[in-house]
Amino acid sequence: MNNPLKAYFLASEADPLIKVGGLGDVAGSLPLALQSTDPELDIRLVIPFYQSLQYQDAPLQRVATISLRHSNGSALAEVYETHLESLTVYLIAGEPITQDEKIYHPQASADGFKFTFFSMASLELPMVLGWYPDILHANDWHTAPAIYALKHKPELKSAFNKTVTVLGVHNLPYMGLGAGDALKAFGLRPARNSSLPEWAQDAPLALGLLAADHIVTPSPNYALEILTPEFGSGLDEFLQRRAAHISGILNGIDPQRWNPMTDAALVANYSVESLASRKINKIALQNELGLNADSHTPIIAMVSRIDPQKGVDLVPEALQQLQDLPWQAVFLGTGSLALETQLKDLQATFPERVRAIMRFDAELGRRIYAAADIILVPSRYEPCGLVQMIAMRYGAVPVAHATGGLRDTIHDFCDFGEGTGFLFLNPTSEDLAIALRRALDVYARSELWYELQQRGMHQDFSWQNSARKYLALYRYLVNQRASETGGDV
Numbered sequence: 001m002n003n004p005l006k007a008y009f010l011a012s013e014a015d016p017l018i019k020v021g022g023l024g025d026v027a028g029s030l031p032l033a034l035q036s037t038d039p040e041l042d043i044r045l046v047i048p049f050y051q052s053l054q055y056q057d058a059p060l061q062r063v064a065t066i067s068l069r070h071s072n073g074s075a076l077a078e079v080y081e082t083h084l085e086s087l088t089v090y091l092i093a094g095e096p097i098t099q100d101e102k103i104y105h106p107q108a109s110a111d112g113f114k115f116t117f118f119s120m121a122s123l124e125l126p127m128v129l130g131w132y133p134d135i136l137h138a139n140d141w142h143t144a145p146a147i148y149a150l151k152h153k154p155e156l157k158s159a160f161n162k163t164v165t166v167l168g169v170h171n172l173p174y175m176g177l178g179a180g181d182a183l184k185a186f187g188l189r190p191a192r193n194s195s196l197p198e199w200a201q202d203a204p205l206a207l208g209l210l211a212a213d214h215i216v217t218p219s220p221n222y223a224l225e226i227l228t229p230e231f232g233s234g235l236d237e238f239l240q241r242r243a244a245h246i247s248g249i250l251n252g253i254d255p256q257r258w259n260p261m262t263d264a265a266l267v268a269n270y271s272v273e274s275l276a277s278r279k280i281n282k283i284a285l286q287n288e289l290g291l292n293a294d295s296h297t298p299i300i301a302m303v304s305r306i307d308p309q310k311g312v313d314l315v316p317e318a319l320q321q322l323q324d325l326p327w328q329a330v331f332l333g334t335g336s337l338a339l340e341t342q343l344k345d346l347q348a349t350f351p352e353r354v355r356a357i358m359r360f361d362a363e364l365g366r367r368i369y370a371a372a373d374i375i376l377v378p379s380r381y382e383p384c385g386l387v388q389m390i391a392m393r394y395g396a397v398p399v400a401h402a403t404g405g406l407r408d409t410i411h412d413f414c415d416f417g418e419g420t421g422f423l424f425l426n427p428t429s430e431d432l433a434i435a436l437r438r439a440l441d442v443y444a445r446s447e448l449w450y451e452l453q454q455r456g457m458h459q460d461f462s463w464q465n466s467a468r469k470y471l472a473l474y475r476y477l478v479n480q481r482a483s484e485t486g487g488d489v
Contacts, residue, residue, distance in 0.1 A: 004040040004041060004042055005038070005040070005041050005134050005135065005471075005474060006041075006042045006043075006131070006132070006133045006134045006135070007031075007034070007041060007044070007133055007134065007135040007136075007474060008043075008044055008046070008122075008126065008133035008135065008136045008137065008163075009027065009030075009031050009043060009044065009045045009046070009137045009139075010046050010047075010119070010122050010136070010137065010139060010146055011023060011026070011027035011045070011046075011047055011138075011139045011140075012047065012048065012103070012115065012118075012139070012140065012142035012143065013027060013047060013103065014028040014045060014047050014084075014089070015027070015028030015029070016028060016084075017047065017053060017058075017084070017089070018047065018050055018053055018103065020103050020104060022170060022218075022251075022386060023139060023140060025251070025253075025386060026139070026168070026170065026218070026251055027045065027047070028084070029252065029253075029254055029463050030252075030463060030466065030470065031043050031045050031087055032084065032085060032086075032087050032463075033252070033462075033464055033466065033467035034467045034470060034471060035086060035087060036464070036467070037464055037467040037468055037471060041471070043087065043088075044087075044088045044089070044131075044133075045084070045087060045088070045089045045090070046090040046091075046092060046122050046125065047089070047090075047091060047092075048091070048092055048093075048097045048114070048115075048118050049078075049080060049092055049093035049097060049098065050097060050098070050100075050103060051097075051098050051099075051100070051101055052103075053091065054093075054098070058082050059082060059083075060081070060082050060091070061080065061081045061082075062078060062079070062080050062081075063080065063081045063090070063128075063129070064077075064078075064079040064124075064125055064128045064129070065077070065078055065079070066078075066079065066121050066124045066125065066128065068117065068120050068124065068186070069186075069187075070117075070185045070186050071184070071185040071186075072185065075094055075095065075096065075117055076094055076095075077092055077093065077094040077117070077121035077124070078092075078093045078094065079091070079092050079093075079121070079125055079128075080093065090122075090125060092118055092122065094117060094121065096113050096114040096117040096118075097114055097117065097118060100114055107178055108174075108175075108176040108177055108178045108179045108204075109178030109179060109181075109182075111176075111179065112176065112178065112179025112180075112182030112183070112204075113182040113185065115141075115142040115143070115145070115176075115179070115182075115204075116145050116182045116183055116185070116188070116204075117186070118142070118143070119138075119142075119143050119144075119145040119146040119149065120145070120146070120149060120186050122143070122146055123146055123150065126159075127159055132160060132162065132163060133160075133163055134162065134163065134164065134474070134478045135163070135164055135165075135166060135474050135478065136150070136160070136163050136164070136165050136166070137165075137167075137168065138165070138166070138167050138168070138208065138212075139168040139170065140168065140169065140170055140205065141174060141175055141176030141179070141208070142176070143208075144167060144205050144208025144209075145186075145188060145204050145207070145208070147165045147167055147207075147208045147211050147212050148183075148188060148191075148204070148208055148210070148211045149186075149188055150163065150165060150211070151165075151211040152188065152189070152211070153187065153188075162481065162485070164213045164214070164474075164477040164478055164480075164481050165211065165212045165213045166212060166213065166214045166215075166216055166473070166474075166477070167209060167212035167214070167215050167216070168216050168217075168218070169209070169216070169226070169383075170217075170218055170383055171383055172205075172226050172231070172232070172233045172383075174205070175200070175203040175204065175205040175206055175233070176203055176204035176205050179202075179203070179204050180202030180203070183204065183207075184202075188207070190202040191206075191207055191210055194210055195210070195238055195241060196210055196235075196238055197234060197235070199234070200234070200235060206235060206238075209235070209238070209239070209242065210238075212245075213245065213477060213481075214245050214246075214247065214473065214477055215242065215245060215246045215247070216246075216247050216248070216249055216470075216473070217246070217247070217248045217383060218248070218249070218383045218384035218405060219248050219249075219250050219251070219383060219384045219405030219408045219409075220247075220249075220250065220408055221404050221405065221407045221408045222248055222381075222382075222384065222405060223246050223247060223248030224248070225381070225403070226239055226246075227240050227243055227246075231381055247473060248408075249466055249469045249470060250384065250405060250408055250409065250461075250465070250466055251384040251386065251405070251466060252389075252461050252462050252463035252464070252465060252466045253386055253393065253461050253462070253463070254462075255393070255461075255462050258389075258390050258393050258394070259393070260278075260370055260393070260394050260395070263366055263370070265363045265366035265367055265370075266367060266370045267280055267281050267284040267367070268280035268281055270370075270395075271457075272395075272453075272454055272457040272458065275395060275450065275453060275454070278370065278395055279295045281367065281371040282295055282299060282371040282372075282373075283295055284371070285299070285330070285367055285368065285371035285372075286299075286328070286371075288367070289330060289355045289357075290355070291328050291330075291352075291353075291355065292328070292352065296326075297326050297327065297328055298326065298328070298373040298374060298440060298443050299328050299329070299330060299372045299374070300319070300328070300329045300372070300373070300374045300376060300399075300436065301329070301330045301331070301332075301369075301371075301372035301374065301375055301396070302315065302329075302330075302332070302333070302375070302376040302377075303332045303333060303368055303369070303375070303387060304331075304332075304333045304376075304377075304387065305333055305334070305335045306331075306333045306334055306335030306336050306339045306340050306343070306358070307335045307336055307339070308339070308380065309379060309381065310335075310377075310378070310379050310380075311377075311378030311379050311380050311401060311427055311432075312335075312336075312339045312342070312343070312378075313339055313342065314378050314427060314428065314429045314432050315331075315343075315346075315376060315378065315429075316342050316343070316345070316346045316429075317429035317433075318429045318430075318432040318433040318436060319346065319350075319354075319433075319436075320349075321429070321433040322433060322436060322437060322440070325440050327353065327440065328353050328354070328355075329346075329350075329353060329354045329355070330354075330355050330357070330368055330372065331343050331354075331355070331356045331357065332359075332361060332364060332365055332368060333358065333360070334358055334359060334360055340356070340358045343356035343358070344356050344358070369390055369391055369393075369394040369396055370394050370395075370396075372391075372396045373396065373397065373443060373449075374396065374397055374398075374399055374436070374439055374440075374443070375387060375388065375396045375397070375398050375399070376398075376399055376400075376432075377391075377398050377399070377400035377401070377406055378399075378400065378401050378424075379400070379401055379403065379404070379406065379427075380403070380427045381403055381404055382400075382401070382403055382404040382405055382406050383404050383405060384404065384405035385404065385405045385406050385409070388400055388406060388410055388421070389409060389459075389461040391456075392420060392421070392456030392457060392459050392461075393456075393459075393461070394457075395456065395457055396456075397420075397421050397449075397452055397453060397456060398410050398420075398421035398422070398456075399421060399422045399424075399432070399435050399436055399439050400421060400422070400423055400424075401424060401425075401432075402423040402424065402425050403427075406423070407423065409459075409461065410422075410423055413438070413442060413452060417451060418455075419452065419455070420455050420456040420459060421452075421456065422436075422438050422439045423435065
């Protein structure tokens, strides 16, 4: 490549500005990691200027006013520039965004106009700035309309004729179904007579999948799984036809943010060289939660959204099958009221063993990572998953369903001194119980357990690994486009 690469990263959230789910971690970390890996890279992040963001005390500069046409007239977008460290961030405001108190609604139909407005404004901004990216990297259904628009609006197709589009798919089932009317309002018609199923021809994510030059999932295994009926959400046959344009690149974590040596939430800091100090955190958590304080009793923990996708419903029956063994269990999270009730009922059944804390509590989550011996990740599907990476960083051993990114990041234990956790193949209570029994058996063999913890803590899940792979993909795609068009990059 002759010139520095320019990348435009679109997302509906980015930590620390705004974070609701895992996408916030990605959008808040990956652009910075890309910039750190290639200092010449000109990467810019754009997110909605939500109402809650407007109360933050951050330096802002208005850089553009954009008028967007739609079926009922026009909508005005104001664009502000701020920075995350050295990263340029654009915040897009306008009535569809700023008048909505929620980031996400349960139904995509309620968010369709807001995120289509955001996507279309994101495309107008480079034309105002005179800055045209080599790569436009959109994420999930909320920004997928931008990719579809580039291929189907002649004026945009012409302006961005050298731009390669990448669509990050972090959770395939969330397609934005019901947002089709909002797309039409901004001139984005359904993809009639396309290779998409009829029901998906006005779904934002499906349209992005159809139009994107390349598709990226947050783990290599998930990239393969979405090609199957079990995980393809009805798009498996369509995605099989696009398989040559699908990659899986593992998400990462920030090793400075998740560091037991410096974490201020912990009672005692420790490292892989001072694992004995970890027991102080265990005793402290047991005292905090009113459990019997015994460093020898294994703590099984789950820090998770309380949702069927996360396999929470498998846990109560699995633990009941292990009544003959010593253990304590701690659950932290919020979500399905029915599943929260199941966990509370489990606590009522085992009041001396179980604590179900049904709330969001980031500081307590950190203390749990530093105290638990076993972290449960029994997800039915998991595009990537961060819990298992954080857990290993803190010396907790994951017991997980062998799916998606869990299979990519956890090596199943064997007696030959290998492995970083325990995997089970079928998402059933019986298989989870068997895996937990295996883990508890190794826990009773303290030398083996210590080595298992050490191997987990030595794993490198930093964003720099992911950034190198993304940069290689970006360069390949841009060079491929240049060779097709006969232009210089």
